[in-house]
Amino acid sequence: MLAWRVEKNGEPHEVMHLDEIPDPVPGPDQALVRVRAAAVNFPDALLCRGQYQVRPPLPFTPGVELCGEVLAAGEEAISVAPGSRVIAQPVLPGGAFAELAVVHASSVRPAPEALDDAEAAALHIGYQTGWFGLHRRAALRSGETLLVHAAAGGVGSAAVQLGKAAGATVIGVVGGPDKADAARKLGCDVVVDRRAQDFVAVVKEATGGRGADVVYDPVGGDAYTKSTKCIAFEGRIVVVGFASGTIPAPGLNHALVKNYSILGLHWGLYNTHDPAAIEECHRELTRLAAEGAVKPLVSERVALDGAAQAVQRVADGTTTGRVVVTLG
Incomplete structure (x- = not known):
């Protein structure tokens, strides 16, 4: 599959490189997801710089949230149905700026029907x-x-x-x-x-x-x-x-x-200390999206090969709303 890789820390446009790497394999409590859209977040730039509170081992793929289609689920991921459209956080060091990603079953939630792939990818974090x-x-x-x-x-x-x-x-x-x-x-x-x-x-x-x-x-x-x-x-x-x-x-x-x-x-920290609250919040956000009260402002939709420059623009503070990498 194609995936952006960071092999040394620095500015995103300098250290992110698009490479062909082996497809990831999900563990027993994980799911394999075909990425349909991946939102760009400021932490992606911090990850590239080595300044985020989480420091994945090099090399890694940035991208901390996605909307995608479940392709397969591990034997313990019984709550995740193959073929479903979901939002999730990928398991670093294999982030969302790739064609495929592995996610923990516990992070998988139904993508709101009221939002398209790019909007759904930008909803979660x-x-x-x-x-x-x-x-x-x-x-x-x-x-x-x-x-x-x-x-x-x-x-x-x-x-x-x-x-x-x-x-x-x-x-x-x-x-x-x-x-x-x-x-x-x-x-x-x-x-x-x-x-x-x-x-x-x-x-x-x-x-x-x-x-x-x-x-x-x-x-x-x-x-x-x-x-x-x-x-x-x-x-x-x-x-x-x-x-x-x-x-x-x-x-x-x-x-x-x-x-x-x-x-x-x-x-x-709520993922560790109060995961039920995150689930409750997702239900509330889904309701608000269905009512039209919330709708992520997606200002740019860029192809996978534009991800590095997109992360750099977010890091530089020159963007408005959300920038989303789309793989439709």
Whole structure:
């Protein structure tokens, strides 16, 4: 089969190479899946750089989520039916940027019928992260104000739609007019172009000086620091990631004085500590997709041979919504 391989760490466009390798063989509790679509995530770039919390052995194939067709299942994977259309996370070091992938049976879930292959591939990690961040960690309530950083990006766009579905007023922060247009189409009530506006002032004006009840931050750096200046009394800042490359050092005295919470979110831990919650979340996301409340914004669909450049564009922050590698 054809698969992208990383044999040394570095920038994605430099270290990813498309090679012919042997077809993978599933274990007893695994399934073999023909990849129909694989969403590009920022962690794919971190994997290439050797900077992700999980470091698969070299060589490896990036790609952490997919939509595909089950070809075969191991003898212990009795819940996985061959021929079914599913979403899943591949078993590294054999990632999703390949014609075939092996997945654990426990990670396999029915692909929502309301979404096509590319949309379904982009649903799982980003929307699960958003749902757990907003509901399990921040307990977002209808009528509250949600501030989303990188609101037109892959993770942020999911949080915008989930926030609107929960009845929140959503303020989206983006970088540039094209991303501002995308954020408006996603449903943001207020859009701030950080290159031209001070989002702290906009949030205070939009909330009558109260501030945002919940901040969803996959960026870190200045985005986090400035968010502490416009967080409401009993507000919650959800730390999702550090796409800016800068990990902030929070002033705990400031959190004490202003009475707000700083909440970390590592979604992958739920696979270990509460897998039933992930299944519950998938059912909820499938329902929301069927109702049209959520629909991944797929801005680019690229062929398999374009995966390396796609990962690099996501790493560079030049994309809007989700970029998906399609193998239809």
